Amino acid sequence: MKFVQDIIRRPLITERSMDLISQKKYTFEVAKDATKPEIAKAVETMFEGVKVKAVNTINMKSKAKRVRYVEGRTAEWKKAVVTLTEDSKTIEFFEGMN
Numbered sequence: 001m002k003f004v005q006d007i008i009r010r011p012l013i014t015e016r017s018m019d020l021i022s023q024k025k026y027t028f029e030v031a032k033d034a035t036k037p038e039i040a041k042a043v044e045t046m047f048e049g050v051k052v053k054a055v056n057t058i059n060m061k062s063k064a065k066r067v068r069y070v071e072g073r074t075a076e077w078k079k080a081v082v083t084l085t086e087d088s089k090t091i092e093f094f095e096g097m098n
Contacts (some may be wrong), residue, residue, distance in 0.1 A: 004046050008043065009030060032077065036055040047091050055082050057081075058081075
């Protein structure tokens, strides 16, 4: 059994994700092996009064990075955009960001 904190790693705070809040879409970094139903259940469990309408996921690929003479790659990770229903409460964590 996975814990909610293992599925949802952190919220993503970017200009684009802040613009999506007006459409009741919230962006999170999630576990690489998390499925859409697991993500939806984790969001509903973590935030009281929230009903998930849809979950869209994106696998973010690694990028080549270089610091002086050392070459490496960034880590691969998974992003989830969670859409809430019209009658759902908003997620209070994001309210102070706008």
